[in-house]
Amino acid sequence: MTSPFADQKMITLTNLQKTFPSRGAGAPVTALADIDLTIERGEIFGVIGRSGAGKSTLLRTINLLESPSSGSVRVDDVEMTALSPKELREARHSIGMIFQHFNLLSSRTVFDNVALPLELAGVAKPVIRQTVEPLLDLVGLTDKRDRYPSELSGGQKQRVGIARALASKPKVLLSDEATSALDPETTTQILHLLADINRRLGLTIVLITHEIGVIKEICHKVAVMEAGRVIEQGPVFDIFAHPTHPTTRSFVDPVINRGIPDGLRARLSPTPQPGANPVLRITFTGEKATSPVISAISRQLNLDLNIWHGQIDEIQGAPFGTLVVEALGDDTAVEAAISLLNVNHLGVEVLGYALPANH
Amino acid sequence: MLSPQIIDLLIKALIDTLHMVAVSGAIGTLIGLPIGVALAVTGRGELLQNLVFNRIVGAVVNMTRSTPFIILVVAIIPFTRLIAGTSIGTSAAIVPLTVAAAPFIARIVENAIREVDRGLIEAAQAMGATPFQIVTKVLLPEAMPAIAMGLTLSAVSLIGYSAMVGAVGGGGLGDLGIRYGYQRFLPEVMLAVVVVLIVLVQIVQSTGDWIARRVNKRHLKV
Structure with missing residues (x-):
């Protein structure tokens, strides 16, 4: 998905390294290694990884809460690593941040929490009011303005966090596992709010998560991290449709159900067997997801295709289908079918060979 | 029952005690609060880590805290004379009480601030807050419930300590109890002093x- 400002870079991380000195005798711990990422203006960029993968450190290098050991961090054409402490504080005013545990001040009301970044910047009281009130409206908390965080639900707290992050009119919003402490329904609401803000304000959002559902729901691009490295990155649709790294597959498989039912899986042999038919997984992307290619193959090649499993998903508004079929025909017909699918730019892979069902 | 003279003495002693506790508590807080903040923010891995400062100030605080109060009172008599112009009386007693209260309050404030969720400091830093703003806008307001409890504890301790300043003619309820209740053997005075203190x-x-x-x-709502 292309943003209206696709040619403009908002965040560029170049050859980023971060090592933490070891506690005691061991070797230093590498948190980030050879990170190169470009995040475009107006984009929702997701970083996914398991805990300890380095995604939190990566996010914190963008506003230099974590200073990289080496490498370059450019945000809106400003080299963050070269700033003086004062300049850095100034630059942080244009980078909002939200957190897994909200990090709201318990001693301040909803209004005063949202006003905090403005107070810190020395904004005059009437201007603060003019800024905060529309934000409370945006996140739907106008009626809670004089409540304290302990009187709010998790979702409401995160809405306060979002309003607070937006108060200084940032160009970038960093989201640190912002929905990980919320229930699924609230997660969806918060994600929709973020997507809405992204569209309405053209705000660039960088979010980290360990939940692939979050990526699928709102991200335009995704980077997958493991052991401090980005192992795969690209448009969300492409990564979901063609995950190459095993870790990426393990994230993607559960949500788009590329797998096949266990009962059928038990009949699969990885190598050709006498009397066993090849089982193919065909993936359809974009407009091809709706074209009648299967029946065409069946007709042209006189090949029976026994459908095992099929599914059509939608990722970022584009249809994405998978079909698992057992090909009942001779080897040459199967070969021909595979090449025909390839010619049509459909993804095809041989999952294995189906042994006859037990009777 | 208590004679009118004794009741007069009791009232004067109560006023003396309140005077000593209030003044030493107030000055102790004025001194202890910034020291406590300084100790909290200069510790390892904290906002303005400065281990040399932290260790030196921490050691001074510990020295005062580990000296038994009655010894402190006597030991700092020259200092008391320097500050109060005399080493006898209620005003003089305020000096050792303050010297005892300040480090106590400093530790209480330090602990209260260290208990503030680190995520709040990170959030404030992400907003571009200066260290001073983090202290005044985040740490102190968030630590205020714990500081209020701690200051209450300090006030109660000071009431206890104030009973010992009779040793330097400090007056107050403790002094009255010792001199009339114990030394002149007037148990009803002793009892009255204890009841007033309670x-x-x-x-x-x-x-x-x-x-x-x-x-x-x-904890406004569970």
């Missing part, structure tokens, strides 16, 4: 608890 401590504690509850917005 009531005083109760009032201080209840007021402190009430204030701490008022400033604590953390």
Whole structure:
């Protein structure tokens, strides 16, 4: 998905390294290694990884809460690593941040929490009011303005966090596992709010998560991290449709159900067997997801295709289908079918060979 | 029953005690609060880590805290004379009480601030807050319930300590109890002093608890 400002870079991380000195005798711990990422203006960029993968450190290098050991961090054409402490504080005013545990001040009301970044910047009281009130409206908390965080639900707290992050009119919003402490329904609401803000304000959002559902729901691009490295990155649709790294597959498989039912899986042999038919997984992307290619193959090649499993998903508004079929025909017909699918730019892979069902 | 003279003495002693506790508590807070903040923010891995400063100030605080109060009172008589112009009387007694209260309060403030969620500091840093703003806008307001409880504890301790300043002619309820109740063997005076002290401590504690509850917005709804 292309943003209206696709040619403009908002965040560029170049050859980023971060090592933490070891506690005691061991070797230093590498948190980030050879990170190169470009995040475009107006984009929702997701970083996914398991805990300890380095995604939190990566996010914190963008506003230099974590200073990289080496490498370059450019945000809106400003080299963050070269700033003086004062300049850095100034630059942080244009980078909002939200957190897994909200990090709201318990001693301040909803209004005063949202006003905090403005107070810190020395904004005059009437201007603060003019800024905060529309934000409370945006996140739907106008009626809670004089409540304290302990009187709010998790979702409401995160809405306060979002309003607070937006108060200084940032160009970038960093989201640190912002929905990980919320229930699924609230997660969806918060994600929709973020997507809405992204569209309405053209705000660039960088979010980290360990939940692939979050990526699928709102991200335009995704980077997958493991052991401090980005192992795969690209448009969300492409990564979901063609995950190459095993870790990426393990994230993607559960949500788009590329797998096949266990009962059928038990009949699969990885190598050709006498009397066993090849089982193919065909993936359809974009407009091809709706074209009648299967029946065409069946007709042209006189090949029976026994459908095992099929599914059509939608990722970022584009249809994405998978079909698992057992090909009942001779080897040459199967070969021909595979090449025909390839010619049509459909993804095809041989999952294995189906042994006859037990009777 | 108590004679009118004794009641007069009791009232004067109560006023002396309140005077000593209030002044030493107030000055002790003025000195202890910034020291406590400084100790909290200069510790390892903290906002303005400065281990040399932290260790030196920490050692001074510990020295004062580990000296038994009655010894402190006597040991710092020259200092007391320098500050108060005399080493005898209620005003003089305020000096050792303050010297004892300040480090106590400093530790209480330090602990209260260290208990503030680190995520709040990170959030404030992400907003571009200066270290001074983080202290004044985040750490102190968030630590206020714990500080209020701690100051109440300090006030109660000071009431106890103030009983010992009779050693330097400090006056107050403790002094009255020792001189009339114990040395002149007037058990009814001793009892009256104890009752007044109990009531005083109760009032201080209840007021402190009430204030701490008022400033604590953390558990408004379960």
